[in-house]
Amino acid sequence: MNRINMKKELLSENVKIFMDYAIDTIKAMDGAPEHSEQEKTDxxxxxAQLKEYLNDMEQSYLENTPADHSSPVDPEYIAEAGHS
Incomplete structure (x- = not known):
């Protein structure tokens, strides 16, 4: 299997690659009860490839989101001062 390096892609491209591959995988599952050993191995x-794509997508997401998740304004300050 030819693995695409998702970490170099934009987040939206990573999601698209994952989703496209997931849909192809779901389609390949058709007839699972009658799959041969080779089809099962495939x-x-x-x-396993989907898991790698999902990990790459998660990493891309983390790289594309702010590291500081705190509120830019203290909610207690807003409560005390009110809003305009």
């Missing part, structure tokens, strides 16, 4: 490999 499916396990596809699921």
């Amino acid at each position: 499916m396990i490999a596809r699921i």
